[in-house]
Amino acid sequence: MNLPIGALAAFLTLTFVRDAHETREIGPTDWPGIALLVAGIGSLQVVLERGERDDWFDATYICVLSALAIFAVGGFIVRELKTDHPVIDLRVLRHRSLAVGTLFTFIMGAGLYSSIFIFPVSPRTYSGSTRSRPASCSCRAASRPRS
Secondary structure, three states, rough: HHHHHHHHHHHHHHHHOOOOOOOOOOOOOHHHHHHHHHHHHHHHHHHHHOOOOOOOHOOHHHHHHHHHHHHHHHHHHHHHHOOOOOOHHHHHHHHHHHHHHHHHHHHHHHHHHHHHHHHHHHHHHOOOOOHHHHHHHHHHHHHOOOO
């Protein structure tokens, strides 16, 4: 089934898609922008992964990493808007249709991926069980012989 569709797609691509005649000059790499992005997203990831285990903002390092994430991501946005050769050209979001599409894609992704974290926590919260209990229940249910 996939072979004829793939062959048709390859044929149509070779027939109708032409190489761009313009060349684009690659400027210098924006290392400060990359460093701000790595610091911001890395800090945010640690906060989101370890925050629940360490009682969120009761832990000092969670507070420090949260502040670092806010300032680094904010600095990254400012840097990318002002530099001549940005790593991620945020100026393309001036176009309303692209900005709205990006916003809706972000909202959809946040909704889909947050469910991965919310659904396992919800049974624990409402039933008062421990972290290992839902996993052990699902393991017992999965290991039952089926008739």
